Amino acid sequence: MLFGYAGKILWVDLTRAEFREEPTEQYLEWIGGRGLGSFLLFTHQAHNDDSPEGEFVIIAAGPLVATGVPLGTRTAVITRNRLSRGISYSNVGGDFGNRLKMAGYDALVLHGASQTPVYLLLQDSKAKLLDASSLRGLMISELRQVLGETYGSAPLSFLGIGPAGEREAAISCLIADRAHAAGWGGSGAIFGAKRLKAIVALGDQLIPVFDEARLRDKIQQLDWRINTSEAVAALIRGGTHGMAGAGGFNGLVPTGVKNLQDEYLSAEESAPIKEEIFRQWETARAGCLGCGVRCLHLYDMDSSKYERLISEGMHANSVRGLASNWGVNDPQDLLLAHTLCNEYGLDVDGVSASIAFAFECGERGILPKEQKGGVHLRWGDGRSAAKLVRQIGEGVGLGRLLSQGVFEAAQEIGGDSQQLAMTVKRVGINEQGLRSHRAWALGVMTSTRGGGHLGGSPQTENRRISSEVGQRIFGNPGAGDPGTYRGKGRIVAWTEGLKSIVDSLGVCYFVYGWYDLSIGSPHELAELLYLSTGKRMTGEDLHRWGLGCHTLERYFSHLHAGYSREDDRLPERFFESEVLRGPYRGAHLDHEEVERMLDEYYTYLGWDTQTGLPTEETLKGLQLI
Numbered sequence: 001m002l003f004g005y006a007g008k009i010l011w012v013d014l015t016r017a018e019f020r021e022e023p024t025e026q027y028l029e030w031i032g033g034r035g036l037g038s039f040l041l042f043t044h045q046a047h048n049d050d051s052p053e054g055e056f057v058i059i060a061a062g063p064l065v066a067t068g069v070p071l072g073t074r075t076a077v078i079t080r081n082r083l084s085r086g087i088s089y090s091n092v093g094g095d096f097g098n099r100l101k102m103a104g105y106d107a108l109v110l111h112g113a114s115q116t117p118v119y120l121l122l123q124d125s126k127a128k129l130l131d132a133s134s135l136r137g138l139m140i141s142e143l144r145q146v147l148g149e150t151y152g153s154a155p156l157s158f159l160g161i162g163p164a165g166e167r168e169a170a171i172s173c174l175i176a177d178r179a180h181a182a183g184w185g186g187s188g189a190i191f192g193a194k195r196l197k198a199i200v201a202l203g204d205q206l207i208p209v210f211d212e213a214r215l216r217d218k219i220q221q222l223d224w225r226i227n228t229s230e231a232v233a234a235l236i237r238g239g240t241h242g243m244a245g246a247g248g249f250n251g252l253v254p255t256g257v258k259n260l261q262d263e264y265l266s267a268e269e270s271a272p273i274k275e276e277i278f279r280q281w282e283t284a285r286a287g288c289l290g291c292g293v294r295c296l297h298l299y300d301m302d303s304s305k306y307e308r309l310i311s312e313g314m315h316a317n318s319v320r321g322l323a324s325n326w327g328v329n330d331p332q333d334l335l336l337a338h339t340l341c342n343e344y345g346l347d348v349d350g351v352s353a354s355i356a357f358a359f360e361c362g363e364r365g366i367l368p369k370e371q372k373g374g375v376h377l378r379w380g381d382g383r384s385a386a387k388l389v390r391q392i393g394e395g396v397g398l399g400r401l402l403s404q405g406v407f408e409a410a411q412e413i414g415g416d417s418q419q420l421a422m423t424v425k426r427v428g429i430n431e432q433g434l435r436s437h438r439a440w441a442l443g444v445m446t447s448t449r450g451g452g453h454l455g456g457s458p459q460t461e462n463r464r465i466s467s468e469v470g471q472r473i474f475g476n477p478g479a480g481d482p483g484t485y486r487g488k489g490r491i492v493a494w495t496e497g498l499k500s501i502v503d504s505l506g507v508c509y510f511v512y513g514w515y516d517l518s519i520g521s522p523h524e525l526a527e528l529l530y531l532s533t534g535k536r537m538t539g540e541d542l543h544r545w546g547l548g549c550h551t552l553e554r555y556f557s558h559l560h561a562g563y564s565r566e567d568d569r570l571p572e573r574f575f576e577s578e579v580l581r582g583p584y585r586g587a588h589l590d591h592e593e594v595e596r597m598l599d600e601y602y603t604y605l606g607w608d609t610q611t612g613l614p615t616e617e618t619l620k621g622l623q624l625i
Helices: 024-030 033-044 096-102 140-151 187-193 212-227 230-244 267-273 316-322 331-344 348-363 382-394 397-402 406-413 415-420 438-445 467-474 488-505 510-514 522-533 539-561 591-605 616-621
Strands: 008-013 018-023 057-061 075-080 087-092 107-111 118-123 126-131 156-160 174-176 180-182 196-202 282-286 296-301 309-313
Touching: 008 024, 008 126, 018 024, 024 033, 033 057, 033 075, 033 087, 033 107, 033 488, 033 539, 057 096, 057 187, 075 096, 075 187, 087 174, 087 180, 087 488, 087 539, 096 156, 096 196, 140 156, 140 196, 140 331, 174 187, 187 196, 212 522, 230 296, 230 316, 230 510, 267 331, 296 331, 309 331, 316 331, 316 348, 331 348, 331 382, 348 382, 348 397, 348 406, 348 415, 382 397, 397 406, 406 415, 438 488, 438 591, 467 488, 488 510, 488 522, 488 539, 488 591, 522 539, 539 591, 539 616
Parallel strands: 008 107, 118 196
Antiparallel strands: 008 018, 057 075, 057 107, 075 087, 118 126, 156 174, 156 196, 174 180, 282 296, 296 309
């Protein structure tokens, strides 16, 4: 018996409407989730085939999903990045991973393209492609309602696209259930090109585990530690909105301001978009299946400015990306923009970067301030920002251009606009602390998927870990000091290994190893892997495996998009301009120090410091060449 897994991988040929199954057992070396998905993409994605038929999408749940392990609910979505052409990996919450495995499958490999709109139904270890003509054009909430009515009280979860994905907006994404976004990489556009509206999983099959008694004891220990964690208590109190949005609880968390021209809002400026302001509209808290943290918020706002808004979510990325990065401080504008991203199926980070870019182009006279549809390109105009989100979702007006991402928009506009496009590897960034927090910045610039902190950027600096903890875990007493460069390359590389493990096992990064370093060490994750599956690995071996997963993704991005050391860069804005106000006033990046961090980062990973690429010895050790 195969423990911890459903036991099958389903290959779906959308062109021929054909299915085939493979045993998961033959891929156990790659564990599951992100690791399995990245390996399958590396193995099967052709280099120069940009056709909808030739694009592969892998959706995989790890071996801890649906086993009862706390917060073991995550699903990996792996594909080639529509924006960067390198790797794209997303780790999405909600219930989909549970239902996928409980419907009989550990992973799906999608290829080909349907001639007509379809959706994929998974139930009782069987798959069907069903007509989705009536689902075309539906917003995410409408799709959820129709599927709920169709399948009644069945244990259902879905992963689908809104109108933006159907129109192949490069900054569109997949949405699980209602508001869990598989952001980055334009996965929504790839589904749209394949005419695949959604995947619906109905399942309640139990997943067997290797040592049920000991795993049950371990789960009880984890529950106690999670419930007594100071970091988790903060997540429970205010979600990531409270912890990291608009300065966080302590006012020290930096935020992107006006297309990342600055990193600070005063207490007075941030007050209107603080988490507590939104409590007047909060009806409940929400989370993934069985999660006690419930970091999402359910809102019902009878708006004085807009129509009634019913929404879910509001993570820190929305607060930063759809408010401070646009100079917007009206909470009703913020909630509307956030809701529209959910409904159209748009990646918040891509939307943030594109609209902030457009606003700055308008302010600097590169684009006309007055645009079609009553859009005014000026900082703080929340109504215009919301109109632009709609235009992006519908592919009209200026939104048509912005929907292809900030890099492509700047290429089309030309001239000085390209200096205002805040991108890493052609992917627009919606970030915090890039001048002031050195490890955080390095994690963003080296990300294999093109910007974004959910990879190598650690929370050590934001959490201000003590010098004692920094010394004990990283051998670096300055690990929690955001202003130091020393040793940060090693910390970022180490964090990449941990994040690869977490994404591959299918547990929540917020709790396991990111916000609280005492929960989810490589040793503890190896123990959970053993109790669930019987696979023995030491913590050191598992972490080394995680670094290998990261290396595979780097190599994929080099092979498909040509990325190397010269692409591990942030825009010059973060070197040439300083933080203007607040506790990090005067901070900016230094080129020589960053180069030293990069050397340290590559060395730790076994990559060549000159090219930033895995050495031949490293690739042979991973059997990639």
